Amino acid sequence: MICHCNVETICKTAKDPSFCSTFLKSRPAGVGRDLVSLAQYSIENVHTNVTNTVDLITKLVAQSRDMNEKSHYGNCLQHFNSIVEYVKEAEGFLKIGDYEDVHMNANFIIINVDDCLFGDSPSDPPFHDTSMLPKYADVVQKIAEIIFIISNLLKQ
Template identity: 40%
Template sequence: MSRYISLVVLVLCVASSYAMKVVDIDTICKHEEVNTSLCITLLKSKQGADLLILAQYTIDVLYTEVNNTVTLINTLIHQYYKDLEAKSHYIKCVNLFGEPNGAAGDIKRIESTMKDGDYGGMNEKVLSILIDYDSCINGEYPTDTPYPDKSLLPKYAKVVHDVAFILFVISDYLIGNV
């Protein structure tokens, strides 16, 4: 009977340590590449929440920001339909941010991998969004000349990038890389 009680106590201790992995938001937001002010503003209402709650909240915000960016890009495509260079740039960007293969599709896969406990897969999909951002704003290759975009797209896309990077750091904590 004593062994049975010891086993139950051990299982409960292990289960509770997995259920509540809490990392202070200041720790997440002080990562060298994180937009600290955005991160603190974004996560302060969730201070003390476990990493999975922070991740889900950040995914929800990221989804909203990606949708806002796709809406803007579609408006720009229609606005610049006669400027072939601009239109080509915006069509490339809508493919990088939209569904099914862009950032919007990646967010659905991020949520799915997180729910499956595949935090490494989650991390890879977040990295995909960061690459999509870079390809739209700076070009696919380091030798590319960035499109001289005077619209609001660079500003919108930067918010997507910054929120995605916060999620990237959270996923690193979930994996245990930090």
């Protein structure tokens, strides 16, 4: 399905419609307005953001002074290494038109970002993170949500 859905249609269900709208409207002129092109643009962008986040976490692990910090960042690194794979898979699935699996991988990205930030279990004590990681992770999660929404529209 190649629809020229407008940005408002895509972003109205996002948790942060303003971010979604700004993100999709900031795409380069060469990026088409159809859903597949917007999904590809979003996947490429999330890939860059995930790479930058992995680089940041790697530095944070190296700089960690106490065990709680080291454990938190080590856990996040595991989750973001998984996210790297989910992004690659989503890209491959998009290329072959398997929108259901693009959708599933976008959901896995969102879940793994949550698990990084808030722990794998509700009983995990919250980690007060004053680094840039929560901001980086938030951007990854918001772009993954855009991929999730677009892939949902594609699979209809």
